[in-house]
Each structure stands twice: as structure tokens, then as C-alpha cells.
Amino acid sequence: MASTLLRTSPVIRGALRASGAIKPAVGIASTTFVRGKATLPDLKYDYGALEPHISGKIMELHHKKHHQTYVTGLNTALETIAEAESKGDFTKAASVAPLLNFHGGGHLNHSLFWENLAPASREGGGEPSGVLKTAINEDFGSFDTFRKQMNTALAGIQGSGWAWLVKDKQSGTLGLVTRANQDPVTGQYVPLLGIDAWEHAYYLQYENRKAEYFEAIWNVINWKTVGSRFEKA
Amino acid sequence: MVNLGTLVQYLALQGGPQQQQQQILSGDQFNMSLITETTYTLPSLPYAYDALEPHISSQIMTLHHDKHHQAYVDGLNAALKGLVAAVKANDLPAQIALQPRIRFHGGGHINHALFWANLAPAGSEETNADKVAGGLVSAIEGVWGSMEGFRKEFGAALVGIQGSGWGWLVKDGQTLKIVTTKDQDPIVGGEVPIFGVDMWEHAYYLQYLNVKAKYVENIWNVINWKTAEERFLGERDDVFEALRAALKF
Ligand SMILES: [Fe+2]
Numbered sequence A: 001m002a003s004t005l006l007r008t009s010p011v012i013r014g015a016l017r018a019s020g021a022i023k024p025a026v027g028i029a030s031t032t033f034v035r036g037k038a039t040l041p042d043l044k045y046d047y048g049a050l051e052p053h054i055s056g057k058i059m060e061l062h063h064k065k066h067h068q069t070y071v072t073g074l075n076t077a078l079e080t081i082a083e084a085e086s087k088g089d090f091t092k093a094a095s096v097a098p099l100l101n102f103h104g105g106g107h108l109n110h111s112l113f114w115e116n117l118a119p120a121s122r123e124g125g126g127e128p129s130g131v132l133k134t135a136i137n138e139d140f141g142s143f144d145t146f147r148k149q150m151n152t153a154l155a156g157i158q159g160s161g162w163a164w165l166v167k168d169k170q171s172g173t174l175g176l177v178t179r180a181n182q183d184p185v186t187g188q189y190v191p192l193l194g195i196d197a198w199e200h201a202y203y204l205q206y207e208n209r210k211a212e213y214f215e216a217i218w219n220v221i222n223w224k225t226v227g228s229r230f231e232k233a
Numbered sequence B: 001m002v003n004l005g006t007l008v009q010y011l012a013l014q015g016g017p018q019q020q021q022q023q024i025l026s027g028d029q030f031n032m033s034l035i036t037e038t039t040y041t042l043p044s045l046p047y048a049y050d051a052l053e054p055h056i057s058s059q060i061m062t063l064h065h066d067k068h069h070q071a072y073v074d075g076l077n078a079a080l081k082g083l084v085a086a087v088k089a090n091d092l093p094a095q096i097a098l099q100p101r102i103r104f105h106g107g108g109h110i111n112h113a114l115f116w117a118n119l120a121p122a123g124s125e126e127t128n129a130d131k132v133a134g135g136l137v138s139a140i141e142g143v144w145g146s147m148e149g150f151r152k153e154f155g156a157a158l159v160g161i162q163g164s165g166w167g168w169l170v171k172d173g174q175t176l177k178i179v180t181t182k183d184q185d186p187i188v189g190g191e192v193p194i195f196g197v198d199m200w201e202h203a204y205y206l207q208y209l210n211v212k213a214k215y216v217e218n219i220w221n222v223i224n225w226k227t228a229e230e231r232f233l234g235e236r237d238d239v240f241e242a243l244r245a246a247l248k249f
């Protein structure tokens, strides 16, 4: 039990120290791990630019605080892993996997999210065009059906998570997937459009009325970005 | 009407350890026909909406109780209605397909009902652990060394939850444990829930925004140690009996 371990470990540590079994940590420069650090990407629009659909306050907190926390957490996880690996402590390195998945996923998901949104006065809203439009019509029947299915998927998330429009690499078709918490879309699916269904994404403005947020967000979807992701996928 | 204890047993059947499932099945404590005509209702709060100010705002409490908890009650009733129909129709695939919704909404109902009852206005006698929870306090000190040590470890567990979920102090046999659960998974594995803290963002966001550590720090001011002590001294069934009586289930 964790509590027991915590209670006894200082004693064990003390005993080990007394017997000289633990040497001071080797001075591995932490700067070794700085390379490849994740950084918070800038938004391509102002915090208030998605109003009235997503408030400026939500956007600011969401980007500056929440996304930043994932970036920081990801870097910490990567440093811990690199440090553990350099000492040959692979058990320790492996134990960081859930944090890497959570914060790495959070960083990835939000980075994709900001780019698949745009102000309603600019690229935001409307309907997809070109080959994406054709594919949506083929795989969902119509744009309207797709939207409804996406909203149903979003409403059905039990807890925190995301819904994604994805391209299946094997079949080449479009599909909808949901992911819990910050689990990223990986494997056979290429993420094209993500919608954040965590409460922090809407609560200050929509409170418990999440269906209103899921309706409003269609006014700020950047179909140009989604279309070019589809073409590259 | 079916009481909350029955719902807990039902949920335990789906998610509990093998051994407990066997016990419940062989002990014939759960009968599918009990589910018929079940309608759960939202219990009223045992205090005013603003009674937990300034630690939990009146606005949060109002939305949390009137909207969120209500939605779990409604979702549970709808899912159970579907289950009754599926049982009557002998439609096993439909019964199985309903399980996640029953677990989610049923768990949401149980968790929030336990939560409201394990909170109390700051400064009230119920929040004075030393005065009203002697047995529990010494058990906590036995496990974590001190109340401060326990609060630290419990707080770290709460802040470490990835996504929506709950943190609980539970009695597991003769020992105390801190457990975290995801989404609305209820404590139905046989442990006695002593108190829980809701770590969904809706529980604190309007007041604390992204700074959840501050919410966790302040929650200690409104923990109802009297309820906690009663749950600690009782058995699992007592917890839900007391809850039902207090909240008029
Ligand atoms: Fe988010």
C-alpha cells in the first residue's frame, strides 16, 4: 500500500544512507535534456476573435493556462524519462508513460484544435468544400448528417474528452472517434477536426449547457485547415 | 421503490471483483425484479446553496446540484426504464448495451449524494475533526502519521487525476485507503466510502478556474467529519442506509 511505503521509506533511506549504499546522484547536467523541448504555440487569432461563440476569457485561460500546463507537463515527463534512461532505470522511465500520454496528448490535441478554429468573420464557419465536401457527402450522406453525428458523439462523452473527424488510413474513408481525457488520435486514424469536450472548454460561458457549445462551435470551424489536413492525409 | 443500496449492489455486479460478484450472486441479495418501476429523485441539499461560501460559491452549488446532479438522476431513470423493458423482452444484448449508461448516471447519482452529505458549512461543529471524528482521526494518524500528512497525500491524489473523476477516502477491511476513480465510476468494490471530493471541472471552475490546487486546499474547510466518522464506524450498508434516511431517498 502506498501509504505504508511512504511511511517506511524515509526509514529505509536513512538506513541505506548510514550503510553507505546510496551514493549521491551523479551530476547529470539537466541541460542535456533541453533539446527538443515543447513550447506553447501562438494562436493565429486574438483571444476575443471567436466571440460570441467562444468567449475571450475562455480562450485566454484555455491557451495560456491549460495548454501551457500540458506543455510544461510534457517537458517534465520527457526530462524524467531521459534522466531515467541515462541511468539505465527503465522501470522508472516506463512508469512515466501515463504522464507522457496525458500531457503529450494534451499538447498535441490543443495544437490541432487551435488551428482547426478560426473567427467567424474570417475562415470560420460555413461548410467544407472541394474533395473534403465530396468525401463527407459520400461517407456520412450529407454535411448535416455528419454534424449531427459529431454532436451526438460529443454529447455522449462520459467525462472529459474529445471528438474527432478522422481519416482511416486503411480504408481511406472518413469516420468519427471519441477519445477519453487527452488520449491522442494515433494508429490508423489521421485527425482532421477535433473538438474539445472538457468542461474548461465551455463552462465559463455555457455552464452545464454543453449542447449549446457544441452547436455554437460550428460557427468557428476552419474548414480550410480541415480540408488541407484531409488532402495531406 | 428500490433503495440506493440496491443500485449499489447492481453496479457492483458489473464492476466489482470476481469474489464480490460471487457473494452477491450466491447470497441472492440482488434480484433483477427489484429494478422494476424504479424512479430516483434528486435529494435536497442538507444545507443552503450559499452555506459553503466562500470556499464553494453559491453559483457552483446551485448549478452542481440543480443541473448536474439532476441530469444524472434523469439519465439513470431513463436508462433503468430501458433496462426494465429489455429484461421484460428478454433482450440480453440491449441489457448489456445499457450498462455503461447505468454505471455512468447511477454512479453520478451515488457519488453526488455521498458528496453533499460529506460537506458542511465552514466553522460548524461538523467540520471540527478533532471534536467529532476521534476514531477516524486516530485511524488516519495510524496510517499517514498525521492529519497533515494525510491531507497532503489526499490532495496530491486529487490534483493528479487526469480528466474528470473523484478522490475518496475509503475503509477497506480494517485499513484506510485513498482511491481515485474516473468519470462517475462509483465505489462499489466493497469498500466503505468515508468521504469523496468531486474533481470534475464543473465542481470548481466558475470560482477557481484552472487553479484546482486552490479548490483542493479549500475543500478541507467544508469536510463534514461527523458524517465521515459515522461512515467510518459503520459498515458499507449502513452508509447507504444513513444516506437514504438523511436525504429522503
Ligand atoms: Fe482543453
Ligand SMILES: [Fe+2]
Residues within 6 Å of the ligand: B064, B068, B112, B198, B200, B202, B203
Ligand atoms: Fe459533480
